[in-house]
Amino acid sequence: MDQDIIVRNNVKVFGNGDKAMMFAPGFGCDQTVWKTVAEAFKDDYRVVLFDYVGSGNSDLQAYDFIRYNTLEGYAQDVLDVCAALDLEQAVFVGHSVSSMIGMIASLRQPQYFSTLVMVGPSPCYLNDPPEYLGGFEREQLQGLLELMEKNYIGWATMFAATVLNNSSRPALKEELEERFCSTDPLIARQFAEATFFSDNRKDLPRVTVPTLILQCSDDIIAPVSAGEYLHQHLSKSVFKQMEATGHCPHMSHPEETIQLIRQYLNETAVGVLA
Amino acid sequence: MDSLLDHAPCGFITLSANGDILEINQTLLSILGCRQDDLSGRPVSTLLTVPSQVFYQFYFVPLLKREKRVEEMHLSLQSPSGEEIPVIINAVQSEKDGKATTDCIFFPIRKRSEYENELLTAKKEAESALIALHKAHTELDMAMGNLKDQQRELVKLNRQNQRFKQETEKELELARKIQEISLTDPIDHPTIQIESFYKASRQLSGDIYGFYQIDDHRYGVILLDVMGHGISSALITMSLHSLFQRLIPGGARPEKVLNELDSHLHSLFQKEEEARHYCTAIYLLIDTKRKKIEYINAGHPAALLQSPTTGEQHELASTNIPIGMFEGAAYIPKTISYIEGDRLLLYTDGVTDFLGCNHLSPLLQENHSIPIGRLKQIIIQSLEDNQQPSQKTDDQCFILVDLR
Structure with missing residues (x-):
């Protein structure tokens, strides 16, 4: 096991299965967002959690502004973790942009993955009329980057204040030590640019790994049009429309998320046996 | 909603667990320019600009879920009329009747x-x-x-x-x-005295001379100036020197000496046309018994023959083109007689470059009675006096012959 990668990407492994199940956090988040969902699979799977370099409790020293300028750099993080743990045929669950990161990783080293589960995925956030509706105009995404900038100072002080004001809840402090979101504004901005201005549509026909697409309702970030486009262009994909609203069903509606993933894994497992 | 909250100096909203608007105060309604009925039950994100909706999803929702509170988040509201209103939001989630609700205050920060x-x-x-x-x-x-x-x-x-x-x-x-x-030493014999001066412009000179006693009454005096100066010219002078120092003491005829030197130059540059150097030369065969001088001047400055009694001067001017120019040139010596006390001056153009042709002649004339050793010093002094520091010097050489 490559201990350097384990430390660099803050890799956590637990659970009892033979088969590995890897959870990748979405933009701006770290592995703690998977807490509830990952727990549900620990009896049947060897659960793997990690943080991308630059977020969570990863090694910030390892951040490379050239490598992480595109999603390829993040996909390399996934492959590094797979190699470090010697994974084979793992279930990869990616939220938001991690769906695309996992997909890119699967194109480079398909043997690591048996299944891709995409939660709130979008192959391209920008509109490309008339055939593609990603949901955003360029200036709207620029506006998001500006908002991130304006909230940066707020973030830093907000966390500090939260810790100080809740000394009566020591558990919270411990939880906070696992940073929820990347606080380095430069890294966050670069991740945002790599995420929101990427266009992975041309890669879709090359994907060989079976894929489950979990489409949220009323998700402004990954609209139904984006999920359907993926479903049409990924040959081995299953599309599930969720009851869950918003962009983070694994946090807001963990039960439904767990149930749909489990159902898909059981069905495909049966399919394989049959 | 009580009146105090309804008209508080900040916007106030209560959201359901899903983020739908349950209650909204009058202040926020008037900030937005809406009526309560339009907004009740709708998702709070509909109040936001598109970038703020995304930011809300990415940061507000997860943070609220985890921390049960949000502080000082900068978002922008969008009024139905299209106006963008930047606001700071604080939110706290709490349980009411077993249901999670979130209270938020909106603080417009247009100026800020x-x-x-x-x-x-x-x-x-x-x-x-x-x-x-x-x-x-x-x-x-x-x-x-x-x-x-x-x-x-x-x-x-x-x-x-x-x-x-x-x-x-x-x-x-x-x-x-x-x-x-390789230069010959001065000669001081009863019938003839020869002195010389030799100065290279750099370390090496393109000038070369030689004077030899051929037999008891014949002397050969030669002075050459190879075009240019420096190493290449000096090498050629040495090559010519080795030739004439064999020919002249052996008593070769003047035309033979010049012919040999000429052929030698041609053979040197036969294959290297670019390296071709030509050379001016004057050769004097002096017979002290018959008091005659046979000479050939191949493109060299004229030698001066000074008579002591009449003060007359005779020029031994050019008889041929310089050697090494055209192959097969015919060299025919001229002969002049001299009387006792006549004096010869041979020089290269490095000397006249400074003094000018018209300077040497009077110098020779005025000092016709003093020994040539002194005369030599006078010419050298004159050369030094007339040398401009900035002037690029050529090789300088002259020979004085006293015929006794």
């Missing part, structure tokens, strides 16, 4: 936001300036590094050059000595 925008612009400018500075600094460092490398290289080359120069100078000095050794 403008101020922040300006700050951000200034910050970005400062950052770009800093990046530019870093870049310039890096480039400067690199340039300095390069310069240092080049300087080191230059110092190294300079040292090599210095060593090379010293070695070359040593070699040239040695060559000059060899060239000077």
Whole structure:
């Protein structure tokens, strides 16, 4: 096991299965967002959690502004973790942009993955009329980057204040030590640019790994049009429309998320046996 | 909602667990320009601009879920009329009747936001300036590094050059000595006295001379000036020297001497046309018994024959073109007689470059009675006096012959 990668990407492994199940956090988040969902699979799977370099409790020293300028750099993080743990045929669950990161990783080293589960995925956030509706105009995404900038100072002080004001809840402090979101504004901005201005549509026909697409309702970030486009262009994909609203069903509606993933894994497992 | 909250100096909203609007106060309604009925039950994100909706999803929802509170989040509201209103939001989630609800206050920050925008612009400018500075600094460092490398290289080359120069100078000095050794010593016989002066423009000279006693009454005097000066000319003089120092003492005829020298030059440059040098030469065969001089002047400055009694001067002017120019040139000597006390001056153009042709002749005339050893010093002095420091000197050489 490559201990350097384990430390660099803050890799956590637990659970009892033979088969590995890897959870990748979405933009701006770290592995703690998977807490509830990952727990549900620990009896049947060897659960793997990690943080991308630059977020969570990863090694910030390892951040490379050239490598992480595109999603390829993040996909390399996934492959590094797979190699470090010697994974084979793992279930990869990616939220938001991690769906695309996992997909890119699967194109480079398909043997690591048996299944891709995409939660709130979008192959391209920008509109490309008339055939593609990603949901955003360029200036709207620029506006998001500006908002991130304006909230940066707020973030830093907000966390500090939260810790100080809740000394009566020591558990919270411990939880906070696992940073929820990347606080380095430069890294966050670069991740945002790599995420929101990427266009992975041309890669879709090359994907060989079976894929489950979990489409949220009323998700402004990954609209139904984006999920359907993926479903049409990924040959081995299953599309599930969720009851869950918003962009983070694994946090807001963990039960439904767990149930749909489990159902898909059981069905495909049966399919394989049959 | 109680009246105090309804009209509080900030916007207030209560959201359901799903983020739908349950209650909204009058202040926020008037900020937005809406009515309560329009908004009740709708998702709070509909109040936001598109970027704020995304930010809300990415940051507000997860943070609220985890921390049960959000503080000082900067978002922008969008009123139905399309106006964008920057706000700061604080939110706290609590349980009411077993259901999670979230209370939020909205604090418009139009002016503060403008101020922040300006700050951000200034910050970005400062950052770009800093990046530019870093870049310039890096480039400067690199340039300095390069310069240092080049300087080191230059110092190294300079040292090599210095060593090379010293070695070359040593070699040239040695060559000059060899060239000077080849020059013949003054002659002081009862019937003839010969003195000479020889000065190279650099270490090596393109001038060469020789005077030899052929038998008891015959003497051969030769003076050559190879075109140019420096190493190549000097090498040619040495090559010619080795030839004439065999021919002249052997008593070869003047035409034979010149012919041989001419053929030698042609054979030297037969295959190397670019290296071709030609050469002016004057050869005098002096017979002291018959008091006759046979001479050939191949393109050389005229030698002067000074009579002591009449003060007359006779020029031994050019009889031929310089040697090494056209192959097969015919050399026919001229003969003149002299009387006792006549005096000859042979010189190269390096001498007349300074003094001019008209200077030498009076000098010779005025000093016809003093010994040629003194006369030589007078000419040298005259040369030194007339030399301009800035003037590029040619090789200088002259020969004085006293016929007794």
